[in-house]
Amino acid sequence: MTTRIFAYIIHKGGVVDDSALELFAAAKAIDPASSPTAIVAGIQPDLDRVCTTLKSTFAEVWNIENESLAYPNAELIR
Numbered sequence: 808m809t810t811r812i813f814a815y816i817i818h819k820g821g822v823v824d825d826s827a828l829e830l831f832a833a834a835k836a837i838d839p840a841s842s843p844t845a846i847v848a849g850i851q852p853d854l855d856r857v858c859t860t861l862k863s864t865f866a867e868v869w870n871i872e873n874e875s876l877a878y879p880n881a882e883l884i885r
Contacts, residue, residue: 810838814865816845821856831864842866848876 814830816823827845834843845865847857854870861868 810841812837812841812843814843814845816847816857816861818847818849818853818857821853823857823860827861828864844869846871848873850874850877853877 812834814827814834816827816830818824831843834841843865844867845861846869847854847861848871849857850872854872858868858870
């Protein structure tokens with residue numbers, strides 16, 4: 808059984824932060840056999856754009872649609 812690794816992906820205005828690829832690479836360094844899962848929070852339509860973008864890198868993309876987790880509130884939570 809492979810290790811389950813999750814990466815919380817930051818985004819703004821529907822654009823994925825550059826750290827997403829770094830998180831993917833770090834997950835693969837931890838366990839090369841893993842299929843990292845991206846977790847994205849926010850509101851539509853940005854959330855769909857980000858999820859679509861991430862599907863080309865991550866095997867699974869989970870989204871949490873919640874206005875309180877959208878930018879700029881997400882910056883306050885971090």
